[in-house]
Amino acid sequence: MTRNIALLIFITFLSAAALAQTAEDRARLISFETHTETLANGLKAIVIHMPGSGLVSYWSIVRTGSRDEFEPGHTGFAHFFEHMMFRGTEAFPAERYNQVVTEIGASRNAYTTDDLTAYYLSIAAEDLERVMELESDRFRNLAYSEADFRTEAGAVYGEYRKNVTNPLFVIYEAMMGRAFDVHTYGHTTMGYEEDIAAMPTMYEYSRAFFSRYYRPDNTILLIVGDITPAAAVELVREHYADWQPGYTPPRVPVEPEQAEERRFEVSYAGRSLPMLAVAYKLDAFDPQNDLRVAADLLTEMAFGSTSELYRKLVLDEQVVEFLAAEAGLNRDPGLLGIYSRIKDPARVDYVLETIDATTARFRESLPAEDDLDALKSRLRYGFLMGLETPDAVARGLARSVAVSGGLDDLEAVYAAYAEVTPEDVRRAAQRYFDPNRRTVGVLRAEP
């Protein structure tokens, strides 16, 4: 479960893609021959041809994550299901699946976030057909016993145990729970611990979960590398055309508007410097929403490594050990979160005051044009330097593909980022840095 990392990588990548402004840059992206094919059953296949490496990165992206866990007592299921997907089918029991993947020397794994679950293999291009045979089979015909199901629940609990030793996870989990009243973003991708503990008893539910969400009309294949679109699409048709549609959308509750600031304290069962988290409500990602688009740039300008705040708190005064912020790129309204670890426990309030001064300044004043230009340049070069391997391209695109449903929004996003002005950034600050729509949390070690 690598939610935060995946999110940060994505933001960097997509934002930069949007800012690749020159003709040459655009040509660089588009010069990778790109093709989207939608089968009659709703399965979308996106192929990006990057010749020369001999490698292919093969991603199966299910547009279901912890957001879809709307039924009480079933949090953590999307992630748990990611584990179950390695338990095999009748045609390829787990041992046989493992053997084939081993024979072809694939590097493979999977991860789950709030909005998606992704399964990926990095392979030699010559093994693509074999991989499609395997992957199309397990996405259609996954079969596992109740005993296997219960066994895997233990591994998932182990992952949770590993995570809770990290104070960042603890405050993040508390933040999500406090910031959302009813929306499913209120629990992390791991799920509530009591639900994880109860997972072994939910075998029947797991079958329903698979039947409901693991459908072609809720899945996107992202195939990047040394394969032509024509060849890849032919294989997709051959292996996936008879997968039956039937996606049932989750009944995700709509989060009511937040009307006043929320605060929480959470204790950490270990030793840690105090941590401060401040999270503002943010609109769902939409390239047509100019304020939401500008919020990505606002976040970086206000809290990035060359921001005034970073300079003051991290470098000059050395009050905080780290400062990081992200604008959540989500299907539904999410959070713009700022996280920091504070060296002196007595200075938590001071750090919050300083963050407040920063948000006030961005609400009231226009950012310097030069700073905005520097950010656009950074994102542009970051994008260009990220186009290095099929795996890097696929990893960078996976979240945008899941959130927007394909690559269609990419051109719109390009245009929108390039047009962001200092005034847009200020308007975004006025919209999102609203003290009544934020949650403030502090983590302290147990005495």
Place this chain on the structure above:
Amino acid sequence: MRAAAALTLGTALLVACSEPSQAPAGTSALLPAPGDPTISFSLSFGAGSQDDPPGKQGLAYLTGEMLASASTENNGYEAILEKLYPIASSYQIRVDKETSTLTGRTHRDNTGAFLELLTDAFLRPAFAEDDFARIKNDTINYIENTLRYASDEELAKAALTQMVYAGTPYAHPIAGTVESLRSITLEDVAEFHARHYTGGNVVLGLAGGFDDPLRSAFELSLEGLPQGETVPDPAVRPATVEATEVLLIAKPGADASISLGFPIDVHRGERDFYALWIANSWLGEHRNLAGRLFQVIRDQRGLNYGDYSYIEAFPEGGQRTMPPVNVARRSQMFEIWIRTLPNEQALFALRAALLELERLVDGGMSREEFELRRAFLDKYALHFAETTSERLGYALDDRFYGIDAPGHLEQFRAMLAGITLEEVNAALKRHLRADKLKIAIVTGEAENLREALIGDTPSPLTYESPKTQPILDEDELIERHPLNIDAENITIVAVEDIFQR
């Protein structure tokens, strides 16, 4: 590569005969890739934590950070960040046991600006007081809070390294210990820099779409380094393990995180290393679901998140899938990593890992397992160095180990076809064993675990669901697998005391 210049006959005599030979000084690794719009830079200095003076553990680390994350004579650190920002570039340093490698990558549009900043970093560090205070404070916080309290798995690994290399300059954490860090002054840093960051102690690496003028400029910059005196490599001779020893790190409320291992005397470039690599890949390839340990402990029994084994250093295992570069070492250890699991299952998992290791060493790989693993590695190794900067990292590591072109990875793939099952199984017997181990366990149940270890108490599992008869039969063997650990070889240390001095 550690101090190429140090490879005089006299120096060679200081190190164990089995240590790998190293490339001559002052050489460079150039990997041109004309179509690549980026350029990767690398400077590997033969100075690492093994060179920390007694009582100053962490000095190499702080020195490295004072180059990569601090001001230079020409720019304050804030100005450096501002200049790097629009070009989306950065430089960083990896300080390891033997080397400190400064790396950076930029787009070809920005090579001039980037090279100027990079050159300043290693030629003209400012050693400013405020940078030093920040970096030192952050490093102490890392030991006191993060390592001890926020990552039990990393803590167990660091404790295992300390046990295996006790009495050698590899033993302490690269970042140092709390008290040693407190004792380090800015003058210590300047002295370390002057002594080790010299022209005779560096290998240059350049890769990607660079041209001749850039190459010349980068090479020329090294002339600004002082020539310095040859600094001999300290000897690294871990003691022979005579009996299994256990260190229990008592951390209230913690589940169990286990690392175990022992030193091995085999290195990249040697045929035995590649034979052993095949067997280790079968036993515990990192983050691979088909590894034997993963199958037995996680997949069949669901005890934890993963279980892996290593024949080379693999730092940051929790954050990476493929092996790191720039961690070349003269001495390596065999290591098994059992990820966090409930305390009541710790003993079973430990026994399961040791039983699997014992079976592998005693019985060897089967023909079928061997052929499958060989096929796997032939392609899997392609993923180790997909990017230009990763390939450059391997090229620099080749310098360290004295491996000629086409280098370690290609050599391995070429050698795969020729290595026989018999060689693999013989290498297993020569280098691995399932007894006389060092074991580090972070646990919230140190006293109970100690008693169970001393009594060699059976450690049966209870399951949430029915298991197949073969697994239950196997469990009976595992839960009684003898550990043979003497009481006097079990030590408990409180988490707040480890890495204090």
